[in-house]
Amino acid sequence: MELNHVGIINKNEEQALKFYVDFLGLKKTREILLPSELSQQLFSVDKEIKVLVVEGEGIKIEVFVSDFQPENPNFTHFAIMVDSLSNLTGKAKQFDANVIIGKYKDKTVYFLKDFSGNLIEVKQKP
Template sequence: MELNHIGITNKSEDHALKFYRDFLGLEKTREILLPPELSKQLFSLSREIKVLVFEKPGIKIEVFISDFKHAYPNFTHFGMMIESFSDIAEKARRFGAELIEGKHKDKTVYFLKDFSGNLIEIKQKSQ
């Protein structure tokens, strides 16, 4: 078994493009309009939903554009391996993306928050 894709909600197409394409460097490969009938069957929401698909080798993210609000607290997240933590931290500052640092004893965990509040855990690949 292997992971095929991640599906998340984003509040605007502009936010999704700025974060997933411009910031993370994923390619927008598809744009889908999910018809209300199918949306109702799958998600119990009877309205058309735009879905943007972003990819790079080994990762595929389906971003559902909707004003749906996350429950609080929101524990939903996905994790990404990155080449350089210092590069992503500097890029986050330039883009205005929130970088979250959590520490407990001798362990530090890092998350990015996209422009709709979705959490992405980041870990640096071993050098």
């Protein structure tokens, strides 16, 4: 078994593209308009929803552009592996992307928040 894709919600298409394409460097490969009938059947949301598909090496994300947001606290996240944590955190400052650094004893954990508040854990490739 392997992971096919991750689906997330973003409030704003322009901000989603800025974060996932411009900042993370993924490529927008598709744009889908999910009909309200299908949206109702799958997600109990009776409205048409735009879905942006962004991809990179080993990663595929379906970004649902909608003003709906899960309740807090929200622990939902996905994790990405990067070549350089320091390069990514430096680049985050240029994009005003929120970097969260958690430290406990000898462990440090890095998360990003996209512009809609979705959490992305970031790990350094070995």
